[in-house]
Amino acid sequence: MAKIVPFKAVRPARDKVSIVTSRSYDEYSPAELASQLDYNPFSFLHVLNPAYVNLQKISTDTRLKAVNLKYNEFKESEVLKTEKQPIFFLYEIQSKGNSYTGIIAGTSIEDYRNNVIKKHEDTLSYRVDYFKEYLSKTGFNTEPVLITYPEKKEITEWIVKKKKEHPLYLFSSLNKDRHILWRIKDSEEIAWVQEQFEAIDSLYIADGHHRSASANMLHEQESGTGNENLNYFMSFLIAETDLKIYEYNRIIRDLNKVTKEQFINALSNDFTIENKHQELWKPKNKFSFGMYLDGEFYALHLKETNFSSSYEALDAKILYDKVLRPMLGIIDLRNDERIEYIPGSKPITDIKKMVDEGKFEVGFMLCPPTINDIKELADNNLIMPPKSTYIEPKFRSGLVIYEL
Structure with a gap:
C-alpha cells in the first residue's frame, strides 16, 4: 500500500515561469551556463549556482548558505510564490515527439524503508552525504525522484479528464x-488520488536513487524535530507505460595494449561477429551489442545465452563480464578514467565522432533494459550495474519546489 501526500509547494510566478525554470544544472555546458547567468536575472540557475564566477573559491558550506539566501531572495521578490494549501500537481512534458504525464506528490520515507518504494540502483555514500547536507542547509528540493507505478485504468482515465481543464x-x-x-x-x-495509490502494492524508483537516499538520511538525522515535511520527499509519479528507457553506451580510451586484430579474435570466443562497415548499426535485441572500432561498425551476437539469473543476463553485466573486465582491464565502472558513458538518447554518430577524433579507441552500443528487467531486479533486491539505464522524462528545475 503506497502512501502519497499533497504538499505546500513553492513555484514561479505565473508570468515568469518560462524564464525561471531551467534544465538540470549539470546539463549546461560552461558557455551555456554563463550565458544564462549573465543575461537572465530570473533564472533558477542563480539559486542553484550563486556567485558562479567565484564557485571554485568558496567552501561547500558557504556555497550552500548562499543558495539558501538566493532562494529566499527569489521568494521575497515574488519571483517564487508559495501555495496557500497542500496540493498535488499534474504535469505533462512534451519532448522530442514523446509525451509524459505524471503526478507530483510527496512520497513516504516509511514506504522507502519498508521497500514499498523499490530500488534497482546502488548509491555512492559521498553523493548521498553531499545531497543530505544540501537539503539540510538550503531547506528545499526542486528535483523530484522519478517514480513509476503499474498502469492503473482509473488513474489513466482521471488524467485524461483532468488534462481537459485549464492549466x-x-x-x-x-x-x-x-x-x-x-x-x-x-x-x-x-483523497481519491490517495486512495488509488493506496491500492498499489509497490512503487519503483526510475531515477533519483541518491535523492531518495539523502532524504532518508536527513530524516534519520533530524527526526524528532517535529518537521512533518521530513517524513516525505517530492516525487514525480508516472505510469510505467509512459517511461522512456534508454541504455548507457560505453566508450573506451584504449584496447589495453592489444592490437585490433588480437581484440577481435578474442571477442570471437564469446560472440559471433559481423562487420557492418559504415552502417550505423545499433542492436535491437537482447544479447546483441554494437561496436565501433577503427572506422567500422560491428555487430556482436552472444553465442551462449543461458544464465542462472536475470541479473547475470543483463546486457550491461554481460559486456562487463565478457569484455570490459577480462579483455580491457576495466574493473571499477564508476571511477576508471578509461571509460565514459553516452546516454542512448544521443545519436551513435556522437560515439563515432569521439572515436574518429582519437579521444577513444572503441565504442560499444547496448540494447536498453525493459521496465520488466528493472522491476524483476528491484523485486528481488538486486542492483543493476552502474550506468545501466538513462530514463526520461527529466524534470525542470525551479518548476515545483518542496520545502523542508
Whole structure:
C-alpha cells in the first residue's frame, strides 16, 4: 500500500515561469551556463549556482548558505510564490515527439524503508552525504525522484479528464519542450488520488536513487524535530507505460595494449561477429551489442545465452563480464578514467565522432533494459550495474519546489 501526500509547494510566478525554470544544472555546458547567468536575472540557475564566477573559491558550506539566501531572495521578490494549501500537481512534458504525464506528490520515507518504494540502483555514500547536507542547509528540493507505478485504468482515465481543464502553466522552453501544469487542490479529488495509490502494492524508483537516499538520511538525522515535511520527499509519479528507457553506451580510451586484430579474435570466443562497415548499426535485441572500432561498425551476437539469473543476463553485466573486465582491464565502472558513458538518447554518430577524433579507441552500443528487467531486479533486491539505464522524462528545475 503506497502512501502519497499533497504538499505546500513553492513555484514561479505565473508570468515568469518560462524564464525561471531551467534544465538540470549539470546539463549546461560552461558557455551555456554563463550565458544564462549573465543575461537572465530570473533564472533558477542563480539559486542553484550563486556567485558562479567565484564557485571554485568558496567552501561547500558557504556555497550552500548562499543558495539558501538566493532562494529566499527569489521568494521575497515574488519571483517564487508559495501555495496557500497542500496540493498535488499534474504535469505533462512534451519532448522530442514523446509525451509524459505524471503526478507530483510527496512520497513516504516509511514506504522507502519498508521497500514499498523499490530500488534497482546502488548509491555512492559521498553523493548521498553531499545531497543530505544540501537539503539540510538550503531547506528545499526542486528535483523530484522519478517514480513509476503499474498502469492503473482509473488513474489513466482521471488524467485524461483532468488534462481537459485549464492549466496553471503552459509554456515552451528553449530546448523546444512543452510544459503543462495543473493544480489538484480539491480535497475530495486529492483523497481519491490517495486512495488509488493506496491500492498499489509497490512503487519503483526510475531515477533519483541518491535523492531518495539523502532524504532518508536527513530524516534519520533530524527526526524528532517535529518537521512533518521530513517524513516525505517530492516525487514525480508516472505510469510505467509512459517511461522512456534508454541504455548507457560505453566508450573506451584504449584496447589495453592489444592490437585490433588480437581484440577481435578474442571477442570471437564469446560472440559471433559481423562487420557492418559504415552502417550505423545499433542492436535491437537482447544479447546483441554494437561496436565501433577503427572506422567500422560491428555487430556482436552472444553465442551462449543461458544464465542462472536475470541479473547475470543483463546486457550491461554481460559486456562487463565478457569484455570490459577480462579483455580491457576495466574493473571499477564508476571511477576508471578509461571509460565514459553516452546516454542512448544521443545519436551513435556522437560515439563515432569521439572515436574518429582519437579521444577513444572503441565504442560499444547496448540494447536498453525493459521496465520488466528493472522491476524483476528491484523485486528481488538486486542492483543493476552502474550506468545501466538513462530514463526520461527529466524534470525542470525551479518548476515545483518542496520545502523542508
